[in-house]
Amino acid sequence: MSESTVRHAPAAGEPAVVQPLLELRDLDTDIALRRGTVHALDGVSLQVMPGETLGVVGESGSGKTMTALSIMGLLPPGGRVTGGQILFEGRDLRSLSADEVRRIRGVRMGMVFQDPLTSLNPTMRIGVQVGEPLRVHERVGRAEARERTIEILRRVGMPRPERIVDNYPHELSGGMRQRVAIAMALVCSPRLLIADEPTTALDVTTQRQILELIDDLREEFGMAVVLVTHDLGVIAGRADRVAVMYAGRVVETAATEELFRSPRHRYTEALMEALPESAVRESGEHARLYSIPGLPPDLSRPLTGCRFAPRCRHVTDECRTTEVTLSAGEHQHACLHPVPAGSAAPLSRPGPVQVQPVSDPAAPAAGPGEPAAEPVLSVRDLVKNYAAHGRGLLRRTAGQVSAVAGVSFDVGPGETFGLVGESGCGKSTVGRLAVGLERPTAGQILLDGTDLAGLAGRERRRMHRQVQLMFQDSYAAMNPRMRVDAILAEPLEIQKVGGPAARRARIATLLDQVGLSRRVLERYPHEFSGGQLQRIGLARSLALQPRLIVGDEPVSALDVSIQAQVLNLMRDLQRELGLAYVFISHDLSVVDYMADRIGVMYLGKLVEVGPARDVVRAARHPYTQALIDAVPSVTPNAATERDGVTIRGELPSALNPPTGCRFRTRCPLAQDICETEPPLAGDAHQVACHFPLRPESTAASARAGAAA
Amino acid sequence: MTTLSEPIRPGAVPDQPADADAPVRGLWRQGLAVFCENRLALVGLGLFVLLAGICFLGPLFYHTDQVHTDLTAVHLAPGEQGHPLGTDGVGYDQLGRLMLGGQTSIIVGLAAGILATAVGTVWGAVAGFAGGWVDSAMMRVVDAMMSIPSLFLFMLLAAIVTPSVSMLIVIIGAFAWLGPARLVRGEALTLRSREYVQAMRGMGGTGGRAVRRHIVPNAIGTVIVNATFQVADAILYVAYLSFLGLGVPPPAANWGGMLSDGLADTYSGHWWLLYPPGIAIILIVLAFNFIGDGMRDAFEVRLRRR
Amino acid sequence: GGGSGSSKDGGSQGKDTVTVAFRTPNWILPISAPGFTQGENAIFGQALYRSLYQYKLDGTAQYNIDPQRSMAEAPVVSDGGRTLTITLKDNAWSDGKPVTTRDIQFWYDLVRANKDKWASYRAGGLPDNIAQWSVKDDKTFSITTTKVFNTAWFVDNQLNKITPMPQHAWDKDSATAAVSDLASTPEGAKKVFDFLTAAAKDPKTYDSNELWKVNSGPWKLAKYVPNGEVTLAAQPNYSGVDKPRLAKIVLRPFTGDDAEFNVLRAGDIDYGYVPAANLSQEGYLKSKDYTVSPWYGWSVTYLQLNFNNPKTGVLFKQPYLRQSLQMLIDQPTISKVIWSGTAAPTCGPVPAKPGTNGADAAGCAYSFDPAKAKELLESHGWKVTPDGQTTCQSPGTGPNQCGDGVAAGTALNFTVTSQTGFAATTKMFAEIKSQMAKLGIQLTIKEVPDSVAVTPACKPADATCSWDMSFFGSQGSWYYPAFASGERLFATGAPVNLGSYSNPEADKLIEATQFSGDESALKAYNDFLAKDLPVLWMPNPVFQVSAYRSGLQGVEPQDPMNFMYFQDWSWK
């Protein structure tokens, strides 16, 4: 059976003909803990056909990794498969001897893990690591192993593989390491590749490269792939069939298009509605995200009935009591009150709009993006260089890391300014500078017109009331030994606001604002889930009633459903308190949803600034376009429609960045002139490029005119 | 000797995040729970309580004359004339002597260990915070003293100042602080760059506050754990000094001294002068090491998340 | 090094060798430099360079001179005891050259020119007290002293220092220089002395340097490792009568008593010693065919009192107090129980004749008597509170008052500076402390590695004068030369009178021992000091308890003056 047939809508009955490569039957996995056991998987059943890609989605903790690990037999300490079968090529792995399983694991299966930084042996040469399976399982000689290693590395698109084999992991970039990991998994040309969040730690542009690589290799090797991810977009683009997991169970499986067109399980439905894309409206005023209330259940407790019931909109008593099993058929779901089949898809996402401006008088004129008022924050030619500290023994000529190189932008009151860009482009640095955590090398930061640089002592301290930072990892940003009340009181104490009583009152209101119960006060940070912590973090940054909050990837660490909660909260508070946000993220869709205006950074420079929708829908800078294209869309197989710019390679080192247009080294349109640095030109939708993709949309300029 | 106080991380079996409605459990209670799961730690605690009890409470019930010698009743074997552990070379009751000596050993151990830890903590913290040349200067001093074997240093001092109990404490304290100093400095360096310190700075907080509210509370665990090992080592040091003839002079007895005196009796058949103090030392040092391990687990686990 | 490698055959490499536990000697020149007067150096020296006279204390010989070993006949006294004429016996250096008065002259020249660098020099002592030194011929010379000395004293305590030195080999100022009469002039003597001293300060060349190859003693140096093993080999052309019976003596140092005893027990040495604490092991050692025999020294042991201490000095000056303190020291029992019988009571400055060393204190002026001591204190106006704080109630100089300079309420608190590293000593002071406590006298014990170093003789003003009592007698406080007079111990301002004891009566008696020929002088002196207590008399431990293979003959009698005559030793 040919690839393509599998790829497109596998007709019913076909699986009967071909016997599945991998089949899980009622798989139960427990993990023994200090206190009780976690029933990580409970009756998971899956099928993977030869050569097909099965996507496994679900929010954090739903059991995706455990499923993968159970198959591989690599459960963490205390982990055990307690029931069910793992049929691989017809044989139950559980019934085989450890040694056989080991061989199968090494030869017939391959696995790619989430974190490329830690999943390679730091002290082994790349070549040795990649070649090891050959030496062990196929007993090939050193020389041959090396040959084949170089070969496989070349096939995963590793530049100069014959040199790379002798490098150590830490000498490679994240993307490169992930390629190495893939090569390692494929070196014995397995039948099944399990990729657990292979791209979660990577930039969109790199992510796209990796995903495409996996696709190509799958066809080349004719192997099956289990693609584990929490990103619906990734699945939509890549998988043939999708299994949605929730709380250790598969709640729905279907062919990808089928699933995205008409999800049946209420959880799947909710997930999709929670996606920012789904709420982006053409009008500037985006719809409120649907957010799933509550948290996934604690799997260490006995659960009855539908596990999603507590958070479900359509729940009935029945759901809470009766065990729901997967329905039969091609599109299976475990829901008592499924979405009626064939109802309109929750996603009404338009394709990329054409260049002609959208003339929508309502939104922008009154839009909060209106930069008429005196800007809260205005950044002028901001520069930040770090002394690149010597690298241990081989002290490279300690140069300078140009983290931020001449960035200028304004943020009006009540406005949200989005800052996007690949990892390492200087987003966080800008953020830290804006809140005065660090002093700029050059340039100005004006808060309400006053220059931070000028401030000292009391003024500087008072300044901190105006602007607050919100961290990506709130847990790391909270003293693990402080109780929440202490944490929330700290800013007030520092700024000497009010007396104890007043502070207590203030804290109470804060909790109300972020929607947490009073009971959290005497708890410690480690007792909260990510979403809750993010709320507490938000509450803390609100404590001083700042006018501006700089959010450094405030939702990047969260699941879609939780992310929706936080995003909504932030927007609500903005509306209530007239806050201005600088919203830093590498996720375009989130920024698109949140921001009024977006600035795109590349290697410490702003390459494009403009109204959110113009930047996203009508990008002018090739880099922006590339970013947009790289963002996996939940529209199934959107990838095929993509024509736009795809960029190769990765972000150059900020140590000695390219001269002129810093993007030119990766730019498909680059020419000699690009060696001179382009200015940031335009009225409202500015771009720093010698060859903008589009002229500035009149609407944008018009708005700018109005502003002036 | 070096302490065993290198970080031994317990298994990475994470705790489930307690969701918002779970009962509130204080950090100390959680730590205690973990501590109690470490059997050896419990054994250690038990041992310590037992020994300390015997030494400090024992004399209340078991009265012996540890002041006046009795040359008519020297080297009595255990049991003779109602001396359960016999008598020593000048007729002191050995059991009573053990209690007395235990008091000294435990007191010296605790005091010296705590003193050392205190000094080291301050030194390390200052160095870690000041950073720059101050840091490197302070650390060079530590390196220098560390590169002289501690026992040698103690010997020098003990040879200079005739050791009394208090002197011994000072001497050991004066040189055992190096380990803690390094430890705390490292801790300080890492803590200084923690995000929650940054966050606090972002609210306009001062460095002083960073130290008071964030660094110290977080370093305290490491410090306490280290202190227990320091205590254990201090007790050993006293033993070594006694062996080298630089221990506490009579009639103040300490286990180390009794042991090294006992060495002379190795072949005299007066086993009760050699083994009891030897075993006592081993037990007390063991106890503190076990406790230290347990505490380390406790302090680490109670902060782990997911 | 023989070491444990050879230990399999029980230490002795064959039957003509003996392995001895022995601290490594580190001075070879017969003129000892300050700080190099330790016993091992003396024995080592005698083995290579015999001194003019050698002594034995069995009372048989005139002036205790050992007629066999000595290199000269006993001196002939003339003109009222001022002149002594000495005739050498026929002896030869190991290189065959005869030993002549020239060699003694050579010694005298060097000593005279460099007395300040000579350990044994005392102002007024040799050579200051020699008015005239005249050499008659190769074999006879005579000494005329400045005053009339008690001949016995002079022979035993002054002439004992004379050691003939090979002028024909040493009288030069560099290894290459030719031998001349350099030393006959003071300047020359200085040069020669410096040259020899330099050589002596280079131990690693002891067994190679030509200088030391010319000996007068029964042994020659076969192998010398600084601070390590030293091997003596029989001197083939030894001219003395006491020819060595063994071919080799191996002297092996030990890092400590425990180490030594472990090795002894394992039977790896032929001659060692038994640490006090292990005396109960006698049986075991006997079973391993060792003979255990205590080595009594010509010594006294005492507890020094600091009469110059600004605070407690006045107390020590009260005879009744010294007496009561003495009465609290139970010498017989301590000797028996704590020293396991290897110590004997000291009753006075003159040691009991060797051998008569019984554990009784019959002859002592003050025997152990707490009751009497209490009474004594009370009768002198002290309020005695047992296990409390005894204080002076009626100050004053009257017969029943505390005495001159003792203020009312003065307490009896003393600190004794004792030695570390001697279990018996530690126990002994524990005992004494407890006895004193019973009379409300508080004794604080302070053990230091070297008590002499921190308790110097001092003036009340000195900062170093804060010490009360000092003990350094774990192996005997003082070893006498043959004539046990106390001019260096108890005479006013005497060098080793650390406590600055001063008593005109005593001084007079000490004078007498030195200057009157009267035999009873020594006894008078002894009886007076025994009563007056310039120090507190303490049990006098044996020099050591030797343990040697029963097969080894000639070890006994062990010389009370701590010499070892290896030449007498032999295997059965």
Place this chain on the structure above:
Amino acid sequence: MVRYLITRLGQALVVVVLVTVIAFLILHLLPGGAARATLGKEATLEQLAAFNHDMGYDRPWLQQYGMYVQRLLQGDLGYSYQLNQSVVEAISQRLPKTMVLSLLSTVLAIVLAIPLGVIQAVRRNRWPDYAITSLSLLAYATPIFFMGLMMIILFSQVWPILPPEAPQGFTVAEVLADPAGLVLPTITLAIVTIAVYSRYVRSAMVDNLNENYVRTARSKGLSERRVVLRHTLRNGLFPVIALLGMYLPALFSGALVVESLFNFPGMGQLFWQAALKRDFPILLGVTVIISIATVVGALVADLLYAAVDPRVRLQRSAS
């Protein structure tokens, strides 16, 4: 590389200088000077004065220090009056013995500690782990001299198969010529070291076994054996290398005791005797030499570590 070396050497130098200063200061706290201790109770005041003058003890200590450093630079550590030996001689005579002892015991310790630590880590929190942990702690808790004595009693008295005394030779060759004599001292000294090392190895291994790359290795179908030996062990051992340097002083402390117990006059003995007799030149000399040894040891260990462990760069740039 060069830059790093230079800075590192610079630090080392500073440390050594500081050591001399510290030692000097301590020595000048000594009451009752060296003179009496050296010349004994019979010495006259003149002799004492002469001695102090010759040794320069009557000068202000800064001046003394100056002179000392001067001579030190010419490799002259002074002269020990009591040993009647130049310090350099005295040390060079004993250093080999201590070296042999330390080296042997270290090697032994490493050879035993690594497998023990590995077993502990692999069987973590199961009985082998508890057993070894308890045993090593027991070893650690036992004062060396007590341990050594037990050894002697057992193996050369009760059951006489080994000599109670270390070889008496003074050269390395002589010492090694009598292996039997080395057994007890080496083991005694090694036991504590084993305890320390094995626990370091254990913790390092535990850390590494929890690393992701181990999971990756397993996913390649490697046998547990290979995973532990080929992947984890190497990484686990690197920190131990660094430890070797740091542990040197402790080793000397141990050696000091062992030496006196087994009649093995090495550096420790030298120092101890000197301390008792206030032999300043020796005390200073030994201190300086040992601290130099330590500093160099640490340096070497560092370089070695850096050389073998590619991660070090990262760590350094991080630190």
